[in-house]
Amino acid sequence: MAEEQTQTQTQEVKDTNVKQADGMYHYYISTATRGGDITCQSFITDKKLESNLYPIVVTPIDSSLENPVFNWTTLTWVEVDAATLNAKIAAVADDVQALTKSVTTIQTQNQENTKENAQITKTLDGLNANMGNLTSMMSIISSKLIPGASTTSEGGQN
Structure with missing residues (x-):
């Protein structure tokens, strides 16, 4: 259920550096996928962030990804969905x-x-x-x- 909510939240956000109508900024937390770490979780803040700072990601997620995780080596979102x-x-x-x-x-x-x-x-x-x-x-x-x-x-x- 939490995964469905996270995916819904991530699909709604188009540009992470744009202030939303509610005056808040939407960003993501993404860590390594081993041991049940967080692959992608959205959060809201009133602070504008300019760049990615582990584990906070400001880079928008590609809408084609089903279950994204941020690759901190290449600084891109990648797919972790097995199918x-x-x-x-x-x-x-x-x-x-x-x-x-x-x-x-x-x-x-x-x-x-x-x-x-x-x-x-x-x-x-x-x-x-x-x-x-x-x-x-x-x-x-x-x-x-x-x-x-x-x-x-x-x-x-x-």
Whole structure:
């Protein structure tokens, strides 16, 4: 019953730093969730607070949260409702599974590309060797066809 009242109170408050019609300011108390600590309890005061000061929270609660608790590390409201958290965990698990499949696909493609690159490199090496042989043959043929082009090998025997 107290939880329902707390949730109702927290949903009514839109901006914690705005003075309400009754001249009061609405804030929250939120501590760690271990050992039955307070997750979210609203309170009213005539004093305006400018910032969060443990355990008092002036940051408004996101209306999408069912059972909020203030995370003092990140300074944000987070969900502690088991059903909501389970749904978020299931969504994260689905995302992880999809990412794992993507990584596996990318690794497989990478292995195939590596094999193809090795084959292409081998083919190019063979082509380069053939081009070297052809260049040598063309040089020999051109020296035979053009008289006096190769004076170093036949130079003193005329």
